[in-house]
Amino acid sequence: MRTAVLAALLGLGAFAVATGLVLQLHTHPYLAKLQHNIDNVSVSSGEGVTAIVYPPNGLPEIRHNLSVTATTHVEGDLSAPEVKQNGDVTVWKRSTIVKEGRDDLVLSAEVRRICIDRRTGEAVAPCHGEFYETEQGKRTIGQGAKPLHPGLNFVFPFGTEKRDYRWYDTVLKEPVPIHFAGEQLLQGLDVYRFVHTIEPRELGNFQVPGSMIGSSESSVDVTQYYGVTRTLLVEPETGAVLSLREDIKQELRTVTQREGEGTYAFDGELGLTPASVTANVDEVKKNRPLLFMITTLPTILWVSGAVLIAAALVLLLLHRRGFLVAGVALVIGACLGAGTTYWVTNASDPDSSLDLKNVVSSTNVDYGLR
Structure with missing residues (x-):
């Protein structure tokens, strides 16, 4: 039971920290x-x-x-x-x-x-x-x-x-x-x-x-x-x-x-x-949900992830067992967080919906110039 709790804490903590890092380093410059x-x-x-x-x-x-x-x-x-x-x-x-x-x-x-x-x-x-x-x-x-x-x-x-x-x-x-x-x-x-x-x-x-x-x-x-x-x-922000x-x-x-x-x-x-x-x-x-995701959410994830990892490390040091499970949970959580966030970011790219190869140039319009 203790090992399962340790794995859950480390996995969730790694997921949160990795997600926050990708949001800050990839998502923000990609979407902002x-x-x-x-x-x-x-x-x-x-x-x-x-x-x-x-x-x-x-x-x-x-x-x-x-x-x-x-x-x-x-x-x-x-x-x-x-x-x-x-x-x-x-x-x-x-x-x-x-x-x-x-x-x-x-x-x-x-x-x-x-x-x-x-x-x-x-x-x-x-x-x-x-x-x-x-x-x-x-x-x-x-x-x-x-x-x-x-x-x-x-x-x-931006910013x-x-x-x-x-x-x-x-x-x-x-x-x-x-x-x-x-x-x-x-x-x-x-x-x-x-x-x-x-x-x-x-x-x-x-x-x-x-x-x-x-x-x-x-x-x-x-x-x-x-x-x-x-x-x-x-x-x-924008x-x-x-x-x-x-x-x-x-x-x-x-x-x-x-x-x-x-x-x-x-x-x-x-x-x-x-x-x-x-x-x-x-x-x-x-656009507030997007703004929250790329500006405020990374900090929340880093703090919460750090707290979870710290709690897991305390358990690990107190009982000195489950090191292998802890390592696996850490890697899996980080990979899931980073991979999922990276995929969602790329799928949300507004440029992907534009057909820039078949654009007809806009016509000249009389804007009232004398």
């Missing part, structure tokens, strides 16, 4: 990766916004108290050569169109295609076909070993830490440090808050109709300045951005004007709608 076939639509909105609008067959003009909606569609490009089953890189395309609600006019639009590391969320290069386009027919294409969109663009890394990261700003076209600013609850989830404020920066010089900025001249030379305060709420809010200011200044004395080409706050935030939260909650 961005999906190739993402297809997500999110909506941001803002009220009381000041912005330049482009009426059909008319001159651009500044309008106030607008209702503005920004719709962003992120989709995976399975036809990209970088996309491979269980590869380290995926390719996502993001299109964004910003409209005002009064006349349904397009304020701005862009399309981007980016190669990203599936675990860190960082843009990587070389990237075949990487580009961004904000005006129809004027596409900027990435070349060489330097990413066109360096830093984080969509998500934070996000309480530290600064580099977040790519699509207006400045460069990554800007974004700072950890605390923790909070969001619909029952513990999230990290990241914030940065970009002080007004000069974007460029050009001419605008005098009527746009209240001048009697037919055209006026102005300098455009851009600044933003950006707040992101991030689920740390790195998913659940909520995004941006307070944006773009000011047109003449040579004699200082900050705040010019004409705002955009002034307002846009944030993900409650429906989009809830959809993001629900997606993370749906």
